[in-house]
Amino acid sequence: MSIIEFRQTSKHFGDLKVLDQVDLSIDAGQVVVLIGPSGSGKSTLLRCINGLEQITGGDLVVDGISVREGRRRLQQIRQEAGMVFQQFNLFPQMTALENVAFGPRKVRGTPAAEARAQALALLEKVGLKDRASHYPSELSGGQQQRVAIARALAIRPKVMLFDEPTSALDPELKQEVLSVMRQLAQEGMTMVVVTHEMAFARQVGTRLIFMENGKISVDGDPREMIGNPPSGRLRDFLQHVE
Amino acid sequence: MQTDWSVVLTFLPQLLAGAKVTLQITLFGLVGGTLLGVLAGLMRAYGGPILNAIAFAYVELIRGTPIVVQVMFLYFALPVLAGVRVDPMSAAILAIVVNAGAYIAEIVRGAFLSISRGLTEAGLAIGLPHWKVLLYIVGPLAFRRLIPPLGNQFIVSLKDTSLFIVIGVGELTRTGQEIMAANFRAVEIWTAVAVFYLLMTGSLTLLLRMVEKRMRIL
Ligand SMILES: Nc1ncnc2c1ncn2[C@@H]1O[C@H](COP(=O)(O)OP(=O)(O)OP(=O)(O)O)[C@@H](O)[C@H]1O
Numbered sequence A: 001m002s003i004i005e006f007r008q009t010s011k012h013f014g015d016l017k018v019l020d021q022v023d024l025s026i027d028a029g030q031v032v033v034l035i036g037p038s039g040s041g042k043s044t045l046l047r048c049i050n051g052l053e054q055i056t057g058g059d060l061v062v063d064g065i066s067v068r069e070g071r072r073r074l075q076q077i078r079q080e081a082g083m084v085f086q087q088f089n090l091f092p093q094m095t096a097l098e099n100v101a102f103g104p105r106k107v108r109g110t111p112a113a114e115a116r117a118q119a120l121a122l123l124e125k126v127g128l129k130d131r132a133s134h135y136p137s138e139l140s141g142g143q144q145q146r147v148a149i150a151r152a153l154a155i156r157p158k159v160m161l162f163d164e165p166t167s168a169l170d171p172e173l174k175q176e177v178l179s180v181m182r183q184l185a186q187e188g189m190t191m192v193v194v195t196h197e198m199a200f201a202r203q204v205g206t207r208l209i210f211m212e213n214g215k216i217s218v219d220g221d222p223r224e225m226i227g228n229p230p231s232g233r234l235r236d237f238l239q240h241v242e
Numbered sequence B: 001m002q003t004d005w006s007v008v009l010t011f012l013p014q015l016l017a018g019a020k021v022t023l024q025i026t027l028f029g030l031v032g033g034t035l036l037g038v039l040a041g042l043m044r045a046y047g048g049p050i051l052n053a054i055a056f057a058y059v060e061l062i063r064g065t066p067i068v069v070q071v072m073f074l075y076f077a078l079p080v081l082a083g084v085r086v087d088p089m090s091a092a093i094l095a096i097v098v099n100a101g102a103y104i105a106e107i108v109r110g111a112f113l114s115i116s117r118g119l120t121e122a123g124l125a126i127g128l129p130h131w132k133v134l135l136y137i138v139g140p141l142a143f144r145r146l147i148p149p150l151g152n153q154f155i156v157s158l159k160d161t162s163l164f165i166v167i168g169v170g171e172l173t174r175t176g177q178e179i180m181a182a183n184f185r186a187v188e189i190w191t192a193v194a195v196f197y198l199l200m201t202g203s204l205t206l207l208l209r210m211v212e213k214r215m216r217i218l
């Protein structure tokens, strides 16, 4: 059963066609790694899934709900699809714990004590229980990103969307974020990940998608695609990132 | 030229009464002006084309005309147009509401739009409706950035009340003028009036410093 389904989905910014009639079906449990040159539409594809960008053609169905069904339904989709941003985007006026507890409190109406306990458990899961009362400005980039993952998990999504979650991090901080993501994948979370970490794609990905000019140009098994690139442009691209 | 500072003491009750009127106009005017400014500022930032255009027209109309003309209009022209009687005090308060509201609208708009778009997206991405994102995330952050320029506007508005001398409302400057007309003690009276203004603006500045200190700018 597919949990995300692009049906001839297009996205324009004015005259610029950024997604070009994309057909893509993602099943529950898949870990899809999305790669491609800058400007090929990776972020846009991801952001259409949770309605941060509005599609301009075709349809896009997430967990049985179309992104075109209106604002209320979009909010439901967003509770099923958590998102992690390149720039973390933690709420600076809240502690790590408050950041994580915020969603359940305000979105799901979870009682404060329960939300707190859940948040603490999630912070423990990402290895940051001892940083619960720190503000984002007091955390390293890697720690902030792990809090951001916990914040997204707190609303109990069925899918997690990652847009270059480690690109803003120093090399030594990337690993702590990647290992949290790896653990999440092992637990069976459905994930769509834009990243250029090819080691992650090889080890954790169940599917690799290469995008070019708003289209999916190659879609297949990560190990096969990386080991033996079926297109010249993919080969060039892989050489470029590694 | 001889000065006689005892006249200040003699007229202290009148001066205090004038200062009280100044404070009343400022207080009521700024409460209203802040509410109006927040509303117009949010309309400017998030309102969609029609609400945005309405707020824009209001802001430009007020910023493009002097406050003295605005209060004259409210006091002398509005009664003619609308057939309602406006007393000087109401006209004065209304003038501050309308005038400060326009400047505060721009302050509010700027503060909200200065908060990173990513934070709004993070709020939306966890499934919050947009108004809750503004209320719980963007609003509190914008508020911190609002305080310094808002404080400035409060002080400007307080001093602007002195211009309402033109409609004869008995605020501090008008009071000074009346005392002057009776005894010609210009140095003493205008010094005293200036000191009263300084005390009021100084207290306001101090108060704002305290609020600012308690809030970390993020
Ligand atoms: N809000 C926007 N308004 C106008 N054009 C946009 C907007 N967002 C993205 N674009 C354009 O859409 C195209 C695809 O952008 P997108 O961010 O999806 O690419 P990407 O594959 O994620 O690139 P990168 O690797 O640099 O992040 C680019 O040409 C970009 O300039």
Ligand SMILES: [Mg+2]
Residues within 6 Å of the ligand: A042, A043, A044
């Ligand atoms: Mg991108």
